[in-house]
Amino acid sequence: MNRRKLLRSLLLWALLSPIVVAILFPYAVMIITAFKAPTEVHNPTWWPSEWRWRNFPEMWQTSGFAPALANSLYVSGMTTLGAVIVSIPAAYALSRFRFLGRGAFSQFLLVSQMLSPIVLVIGLFRLVANLGMIDNLSTLVVIYAAFNIAFCVWMLQSYFSTISRDLEEAAWLEGAGRFRTLVVVFLPLAAPAIAVTAIFAFIGAWNEFVIALTMLRREENYTLPIRVFSLVAGRYTVDWQYVMAAAFAASVPVAALFAWLQRYLVRGLALGAVK
Amino acid sequence: MTRAFTPYILILPSFLLAAAIVLWPVEEIVSLATHDVNRFGMLRDFVGLANFRSLLADPDFWTSLWRTLIWTAGVVLGTLIVSMPIALILNEDFYGRGLARILIMLPWAVSLAMTAVVWRWALNGESGMLNSALRDLGLMDHNIQWLAQASTAFPMQILIGVLVSIPFTVTIFLGGLSSVPDDLYDAAAIEGAGRWDQFRLITFPLLRPFINIAFVLNTIYVFNSFPIIWATTQGGPANSTDILVTYLYKLGFRVGRLGDAAAVSLIMFAILLAFTILYVRLAMREEAAA
Numbered sequence: 001m002n003r004r005k006l007l008r009s010l011l012l013w014a015l016l017s018p019i020v021v022a023i024l025f026p027y028a029v030m031i032i033t034a035f036k037a038p039t040e041v042h043n044p045t046w047w048p049s050e051w052r053w054r055n056f057p058e059m060w061q062t063s064g065f066a067p068a069l070a071n072s073l074y075v076s077g078m079t080t081l082g083a084v085i086v087s088i089p090a091a092y093a094l095s096r097f098r099f100l101g102r103g104a105f106s107q108f109l110l111v112s113q114m115l116s117p118i119v120l121v122i123g124l125f126r127l128v129a130n131l132g133m134i135d136n137l138s139t140l141v142v143i144y145a146a147f148n149i150a151f152c153v154w155m156l157q158s159y160f161s162t163i164s165r166d167l168e169e170a171a172w173l174e175g176a177g178r179f180r181t182l183v184v185v186f187l188p189l190a191a192p193a194i195a196v197t198a199i200f201a202f203i204g205a206w207n208e209f210v211i212a213l214t215m216l217r218r219e220e221n222y223t224l225p226i227r228v229f230s231l232v233a234g235r236y237t238v239d240w241q242y243v244m245a246a247a248f249a250a251s252v253p254v255a256a257l258f259a260w261l262q263r264y265l266v267r268g269l270a271l272g273a274v275k
Numbered sequence: 276m277t278r279a280f281t282p283y284i285l286i287l288p289s290f291l292l293a294a295a296i297v298l299w300p301v302e303e304i305v306s307l308a309t310h311d312v313n314r315f316g317m318l319r320d321f322v323g324l325a326n327f328r329s330l331l332a333d334p335d336f337w338t339s340l341w342r343t344l345i346w347t348a349g350v351v352l353g354t355l356i357v358s359m360p361i362a363l364i365l366n367e368d369f370y371g372r373g374l375a376r377i378l379i380m381l382p383w384a385v386s387l388a389m390t391a392v393v394w395r396w397a398l399n400g401e402s403g404m405l406n407s408a409l410r411d412l413g414l415m416d417h418n419i420q421w422l423a424q425a426s427t428a429f430p431m432q433i434l435i436g437v438l439v440s441i442p443f444t445v446t447i448f449l450g451g452l453s454s455v456p457d458d459l460y461d462a463a464a465i466e467g468a469g470r471w472d473q474f475r476l477i478t479f480p481l482l483r484p485f486i487n488i489a490f491v492l493n494t495i496y497v498f499n500s501f502p503i504i505w506a507t508t509q510g511g512p513a514n515s516t517d518i519l520v521t522y523l524y525k526l527g528f529r530v531g532r533l534g535d536a537a538a539v540s541l542i543m544f545a546i547l548l549a550f551t552i553l554y555v556r557l558a559m560r561e562e563a564a565a
Contacts, residue, residue: 005368005369006370009370009371012364012367012369015360016361016364016375016379019357019361019379020378023378023379023441024378025397025405026394026397027393029396029397032404033396041402044404044407045407085288089284089286090285090286090288093281093282093285097281099279099282102282105290110551112297114544115297115301116496118499118520119499119523119543119544120300120301121523122300122303122304122527122537123300123302123540124296124300124303125527125528127303129316142292143296146295147297206386207385207387207389209386209501209502209505210501210502210505214528225386225388225502226388228388228389229388229392233509240396243392244393244396247389247393250389254385255381258380258384259377259384262377262383262384
């Protein structure tokens with residue numbers, strides 16, 4: 001261990017510590033509350049006198065967590081599949097072809113980011129109501145997939161541009177058609193990028209709030225964020241230990257995935273967005 | 276199929292899906308905004324700009340608009356100012372950097388609605404852990420009901436907004452920093468430039484495009500941000516923390532003034548569009564001058 005680097009590390013951690021504390025504060029509150037006994041919840045101590053693991057099975061039974069988990073898995077999984085399937089060809093076109101309207105298509109994607117779900121929520125609700133699709137999980141899938149396209153195309157395009165064309169050109173010379181080349185040569189090379197993009201699309205859908213809040217009516221259709229919110233909103237007595245246990249259980253798997261993959265975001269997002 | 280059509284066929288599915296979900300509701304909103312609409316969404320007479328007029332006569336609209344500007348400026352500028360030093364630190368080589376990056380990125384991974392619900396609990400007047408933490412540190416001697424009045428709730432919401440916007444912004448900056456070649460710094464060090472000069476003369480100018488994109492995207496996201504305010508105060512007490520998105524949501528889904536709500540949507544979009552165009556112009560002129 002090198003002494004200079006050690007000193008520098010201590011200094012940099014000291015500089016970072018205020019912001020790290022501020023960022024971790026709510027999650028510390030979440031975890032501590034999730035393990036407190038019901039009698040202790042309203043007592044703002046930092047350390048529970050007893051770490052009460054039973055909160056989790058109790059929360060599972062009383063809060064309707066299981067159906068919400070299944071709904072979130074279904075909606076996020078299908079969203080990811082849909083968004084990635086339509087975004088791959090678009091990103092491939094943007095990274096491999098020069099064509100009239102290429103810039104216009106990029107701008108269209110930027111505009112679709114500006115028109116966020118909340119600005120459109122009145123129109124979306126009307127559209128969905130006219131189609132008789134209110135309170136239907138598939139509605140969420142279609143809407144989420146559409147709003148994820150811009151992000152997926154940007155991410156994929158920035159990775160696709162880093163894949164050398166040489167192999168594809170070699171395959172054409174061997175007489176493989178364009179489509180065959182795409183499937184056999186290009187996609188395997190792009191698989192890691194596609195996987196990373198897919199997981200970020202999944203996380204985005206997993207965490208979405210306003211569209212789910214607007215489109216879902218019956219409790220059995222709630223996704224996790226709406227489920228947790230409904231445990232708090234408009235109630236006189238809130239079982240905070242169960243709310244925090246549910247928030248914790250809903251966040252941990254996704255946060256772990258994210259922690260594992262966040263370094264890929266730095267490259268993909270920054271390069272894709274500036275171009 | 277000729278070669279020239281290929282790219283169009285490739286972008287077609289994504290274009291159709293995005294256009295259906297983005298442009299079709301826009302058309303719905305325009306027709307709602309220009310018609311007399313009853314509370315069940317039935318269109319009656321075409322009324323031109325009457326909905327806009329009734330909206331502009333509503334004092335709640337103006338206070339929400341003003342608060343939206345404070346909210347957006349506060350969160351975006353706060354985020355940019357805090358994120359720059361964080362990104363510079365995370366770009367250094369030190370022990371535990373991987374862990375530091377993960378901790379700073381954490382809010383991005385958690386649903387905004389859930390983070391806001393947790394904050395709602397942490398800010399609770401009697402049982403909230405923020406009060407007890409601040410008291411333990413000796414920073415105050417009595418409990419504050421943080422969410423009970425706008426004068427404490429709104430600054431807290433801006434603070435939460437900054438904390439959850441940092442990960443995205445730091446990510447963009449780190450991407451920018453990784454594109455700055457190291458030998459530029461070596462050359463500057465040989466010339467005798469100190470750390471501050473290196474930042475001012477090399478890092479900052481090279482980061483300009485990344486700062487620009489972080490500024491524009493953050494402004495769009497924060498201007499449209501709904502979950503933090505909705506899950507902490509729902510715009511209350513007495514609409515005193517409403518921003519345009521929560522005002523719009525209440526008009527549309529609580530009060531049933533659908534025509535007015537649609538008009539708010541269009542005004543919000545016009546503001547965002549004007550901002551983006553203006554900013555892109557300014558940034559391009561700057562680039563041309565540089």
